Amino acid sequence: MSDLPSQGEQAVLEAIDVHRDYSIGSSTIPVLKGVNLRFLPGETVSLVGRSGVGKTTLLQILGLLDRPTSGQVKVRGRDVSQLSRSQRAEVRRREIGFVFQFYHLIPELTALENVMLSQRIGEPFLQALARRRSERERATALLERVGLGHRIRHRPRQMSGGELQRTAIARALFAKPSILLCDEPTGNLDADTGAAILELLFQLQTENRTALVMVTHDLEVARRCERLVTLRDGRVEKEELLAAGMPPIQ
């Protein structure tokens, strides 16, 4: 493990002996059984493993959407696993962005509004009103950057899968998070669109120096990351460092 992230460097996100059990009736099913992981700023990490191994559960715990049954989750060295719901929401708003397989855009809002939503949440009304023009320009620029300059006023139902995922990526990065958590970001797209999305994701992640944690089934996609973490039976089975990652999929 000497070639893995050094203990001395400040991790942006850390899981320490994370357990997660689910109760079904009177029986308890352990899903995560002591996961230890560290993520450094700007690093790209993929989480792989069979279905049901706890990848999504781990991602939700890392994203503060769920609490570990025991163990700690640290964001920039601060234990956040025991914070209140509102405090965790605040940390999420400041530090974490999400990209999902099914895009999860708000259907009633346009692409531009969906992107700006991540900034508006938690922002005082008057401040948002005062910064509306500059924020709109920034969101428009970001949408143009992801190739959707012509779609900013479109609603999700008027857009293709690839366009939806580009919007979702723009939304996730608009609030400048230090951690980007992606759950099968290309799982619902055809190969070409998926490749393009992945390319975009890595470009933006590099530009923003955001730590990227990606859950995927696709090993080829996983190997694009710098580090590959394999989960098995609720534990980290192995961690591999992939130098600069595999070349882009053509």
Added chain:
Amino acid sequence: MLAEITQVVVFQSLAVGVAALLVAAALAALLFSFVQTFRRAAVLPLAVRYACSRWINIVSVAGVALGVAAIIVVMSVMNGFISTQRRMIRGSLSDLTIQPRAVPDGNGSSRMPGSFEEYQSALEGCPHVVALAPRFIWYGLLFPKGVLDIFNLGREGQDFAAKIIAVDPNAEFKVSEFRRWISPVGEDDPGLRDVERRIYTPPGDLDRPFARLERSGSLPKDALLLGVSKAYRLRLQKADRVEITTFGTKSSRENPTPPNQLFDVVGMFHTGDQEFDSTVVLITIPSLQKLLSTDVNFTEIAVKLDDYRNADAAREEIGKRLLAKKLIKGRDYNGLPSLKIEIQTWEEQKQNLLAAVDNERSLLGFILFFIVIVATFIQFATLSMMVNEKTRDIGILSTLGASWGEILAVFVDLGVAMSLAGEIAGVALGLFLARESTLAAVERFLEDRFGLKMFNPDVYLLKSLPSEVDLVQVAIIAGATLVAGVLFAIVPAVRAARLDPARALRYE
């Protein structure tokens, strides 16, 4: 009895307590969501978008609007009815009536405690009292001269029976609406059937309503004004001659012949009070004194006040002055000190009828508010459905860092927006429909198109459906609807706010 009163008091306190609690909860939720809306820029745009996104929301808003409009229309019509009914019920009554109890005269009969003039001087300069008028009330039988059919008494006796009110017309003008009763009947005057409107004939000179009629052939008799309903029932007209037979002020042993006298009908009157108009005949006090051979000149005094709201203060002052001169007894039937037997407001004299009318309005308002409750239930169902539908969105908002307060505020705002939209539309529609001209148009339309008669003028003795919009009432209806809307929004909003984001995102 005490147990019953305690039960009522406990029930009322409980109801007030629960209502206060609900209002407080609604206000707290409103305040919370208001603060959240200002603290968090995402709340309002999302609530507005959600509100506009589904047609079922419009149905829910329309439900609230129709409920609110229905209450406003019905309450306004009830208000209209009540104020015309109050006019009809009030009839001849002045603000206050002093009815001193007669005292024994030492000769086996009784007398009034003093003359009208003594009362007048006792009440000289009395605060709130504007005018006094003597009334001398007696009972008798009135027969149309020449058509007397004594054997019909069994069937039509009540029409022959008459309450004789002797007045001083000049004083009466100042204390009651006497001039209106004897004026030509107007379109808006309530309390008359169409046939009565047709036969109504006012006296020739409104300033001298009891002026004798000039007749050819016979000497004019004392003047008598007949209630329009009584005139109709007895088929009497102006200038007809009638005979009044009554009992004397002394015992029949002393005065074996019942007093009787002929009168000329010089005109009719219409107070709006059917009972009054069908039983009363008006003559002058000297006429009644002559009929009864008495020098008594009043049995009650009608009092006009500067403002009816001062009735209680005026009663106290009048009572004090009259008691000081021993002109009233100032005791109730149990001998306890009270002024309410001898000095009564017009509302006290008609309290049973008024209480019934007011009770009808409260009951109707209470029942109708259930329409709004049903409408807000629709809103509740709509919001609950929306929370189910938006579970995934709620998860997304959580991933973006929305706090539970923000999510709660989105759905409370949504409920408030829908409730407010329904209310604004409902109030506008209600105010439009509650106008008398709109009601008349609707009534005409229903009658012409479908033959539906919404309103029978002969039953209610009104020409058209009355309506009186009370803006305070409208504000209360709007406020109560908003409270109900907010309360029903809280439950789905709390459910949304409490959704576990991890579970919400699994909902695909």
